[in-house]
Amino acid sequence: MTAETPLLEASNVDFAYGDVTILRDVSVPIRSAAVTALIGPNGTGKTTLLRTLAGLQEPTGGTIAYHGPAAVREIGYLPQRPEFRPGFTVLETLEFYASLVGGERDEAMTQLERIGLADAADRPVEALSGGMTRLVGIAQATIGDPPLIVLDEPASGLDPGMSKHVFAVADELAATGTAVVLSSHDLELVERTADEVVVLDGGTVVEHGNPAALCDRLEAGSLETVYEESIVGDLHSVRVQGETA
Ligand SMILES: Nc1ncnc2c1ncn2[C@@H]1O[C@H](COP(=O)(O)OP(=O)(O)OP(=O)(O)O)[C@@H](O)[C@H]1O
Numbered sequence: 001m002t003a004e005t006p007l008l009e010a011s012n013v014d015f016a017y018g019d020v021t022i023l024r025d026v027s028v029p030i031r032s033a034a035v036t037a038l039i040g041p042n043g044t045g046k047t048t049l050l051r052t053l054a055g056l057q058e059p060t061g062g063t064i065a066y067h068g069p070a071a072v073r074e075i076g077y078l079p080q081r082p083e084f085r086p087g088f089t090v091l092e093t094l095e096f097y098a099s100l101v102g103g104e105r106d107e108a109m110t111q112l113e114r115i116g117l118a119d120a121a122d123r124p125v126e127a128l129s130g131g132m133t134r135l136v137g138i139a140q141a142t143i144g145d146p147p148l149i150v151l152d153e154p155a156s157g158l159d160p161g162m163s164k165h166v167f168a169v170a171d172e173l174a175a176t177g178t179a180v181v182l183s184s185h186d187l188e189l190v191e192r193t194a195d196e197v198v199v200l201d202g203g204t205v206v207e208h209g210n211p212a213a214l215c216d217r218l219e220a221g222s223l224e225t226v227y228e229e230s231i232v233g234d235l236h237s238v239r240v241q242g243e244t245a
Contacts, residue, residue, distance in 0.1 A: 005067050006029035006030055006031045006032075006067065006179075007030055007031060007032045007066070007067055007068040007147060007148055007179040008029075008030040008053060008064065008065070008066050008067070008068070008148055008179065008181075009027075009028075009029050009030070009063075009064070009065045009067065010026055010027060010028045010029075010030075010049075010052070010053060010059075010062065010063075010064050011027050011062050011063050011064075011065070012025050012026070012027055012061065012062035012063070013025070013026040013027070013049075013052060013059040013061065013062035013063070013064065014026075014059060014060050014061030014062055015045075015048050015049075015052055015057070015059050015060050015061075015203075016060045020241060021203065021241075022045045022048045022203050022241055023045050023048055023049055023052070023059070023203045023204075024202075024203045024204045025062070025204060026045075026049060026062070026200075026203070026204065026205055027062075027205070028049075028053075028198050028205065028208065030053065030148065030179050030181050031179055031195070031196070032068070032147065032177055032178070032179045033174055033175070033176075033177045033178070033179070034174050034179065034180070034195035034196060035170050035171060035174045035180045035181075035182065035193055035194045035195050035196075036179070036180070036181045036182075036194065036195065036196040036197075036198065037181075037182055037183070037184055037190040037193070037194035037196070037197050037198070038050065038181070038182070038183040038184075038198050038200055039183070039184065039185070039187065039190060039197060039198070039199055039200070039223075039227060040199055040200035040201055040231070041201065041231060041235070041238065041239070042238045043238050043239065043240060043241060044200050044201055044202060044203065044241075045200055045202075045203040045241070046152070046183040046200055047080050047152055047183070048203075049200065050077075050150050050152050050181065050183060051152075052064060053150055053181060054075050054077045054150040055075060056077070066148075068147040068148060068179070069147060071144075071145075071146060071147055072101045072102055072144055073101045073143070073144035073145075073146045074146055074147060074148060075146050075148045075149070075150060076140075076141035076142055076143065076144070076146040076148070076149045076150070077141055077149075077150045077151075077152075078134070078137045078138055078140070078141040078149075078150070078151040078152055078154055079137065079152055080152040080153055080156075082133055082134055082136065082137030082140070083133075084125040084126075084133070084136065085125070086124070086125060086126040087124070087126075088124065088125055089121065089122050089123060089124055089125070090112065090117065090120050090121050090122070090123055090124075090125055090128070090136055091108055091109065091112065091121040091122065093125050093136065093140070094108035094109075094111060094112060094136070094139055094140060094143060095108040097140050097143045097144075098143050098144070101143060101144035102144075103143060103144050107143060107144075108139075108143070109121065111139040111140075111142050111143055112139055114139070114142070114169060114172075115135050115136075115138055115139045115142075115165075115166075115169060116135070116162070116165055117132065117135045117136065117139065120132060120136075130157045131157045131158045131159065131162060134154065134156065134157060134158065135158075135162070135166075138151065138154055138166060138169070142173065145178075146178075147177075147178060147179060148178070148179045148180075148181070149170075149173060149178055149179070149180050149181075150181050150182070151170065151180065151181070151182040151183075152182070152183055153182075153183050153184060153185070154166045154167075154170070154182055154184070155167065155184055155186055155189065156184075156185075163186060163189060164189065167186075167189045167192070167193045168193075170182060170193060171193050174195070187222075187223045187224045187227055188223075188224075190211070190223060191211045191222065191223035191224075194211055195210060196208070196209065196210060197209065197210070197211050197214060197223065197226075199226070199227065199230045199231070201230065201231050201232060202232070202239070202241070203241060206230045206231070206232075207226065207230045211223050211226075214226045218230075
C-alpha cells in the first residue's frame with residue numbers, strides 16, 4: 001500500500017433493494033489517518049453506503065476494495081441503532097467483544113474511559129439512556145483497534161458536550177492512524193473535524209473534498225452553504241427513494 005492508496009475504496013458502487021435503486025455509481029476513497037464524513041438529506045443513502053463500506057452487505061454493482069493490513073478485526077462498526085444483549089453490564093458487554101478479538105480484559109475499561117463512560121461500567125445495558133447506549137456502541141466499535149472504524153450518526157441523540165467529545169474521539173483515532181468514516185447531520189462539527197466530506201444526494205456523490213477546499217471552490221462561507229448549494233430540490237421535505245417512479 002503506497003501513501004496515496006486509500007485503506008478502503010468504493011468504486012462505482014450501486015446498491016438496490018429489489019428493484020429500488022438506492023446508491024448509484026458511488027466512488028469514494030476512505031483514507032487512513034483521516035476522518036471522512038458523509039452528509040446529505042434524510043433517506044439519501046448514508047446508512048446504506050456505510051453498511052456497504054463495512055462489508056455488511058454486498059454492493060449490487062461496483063466494488064469495495066480493502067487495502068489495509070490484515071487484522072483480527074479489520075472494521076469496527078457502530079450501527080444507527082445500537083442494541084446490546086440485556087442482562088449484562090456495560091463492562092461485561094465490552095469485555096465480551098474484547099474476548100472475541102483476543103483483546104486484553106482491561107481494553108474494555110480503557111475504551112470506556114476514552115469515550116467518557118467509565119462511571120457507567122457496572123450499569124446493566126438495558127438501564128442506559130439512548131445517548132449512553134450509543135456511547136457504548138462507539139466503545140464497542142473501537143475494541144481491538146481496527147484500522148477502519150465506521151460510525152453511523154455517532155453524535156445523534158447526544159447533548160452538545162458529548163457530541164463534541166465524540167467528534168474529538170474520532171479525530172484522536174484518525175491522529176493515531178485509523179481511517180474513520182462517519183455520517184452526521186451536525187454540519188458545524190463535521191466542518192471542524194472532517195478531513196474529507198462526501199455530500200450524498202439521491203444516492204449519488206454530488207460533492208467530495210476537504211471542507212475548506214469545498215468552501216473555497218463553491219465560494220461558500222461555511223459547509224452549511226456548500227450543503228444547501230449542492231443538494232438538488234426541496235430541503236424541507238423528505239424524498240422517499242423508489243416511491244416516486
Ligand atoms: N430494507 C430496506 N428495503 C427497502 N428500502 C430501504 C431499506 N432500508 C432503507 N431503505 C430505503 O433506502 C433509502 C436510503 O436509506 P438510508 O437509511 O441509507 O438513508 P440515510 O441517508 O442514512 O437516512 P437518514 O439520514 O434518515 O438516516 C431510503 O429511501 C430508505 O427508505
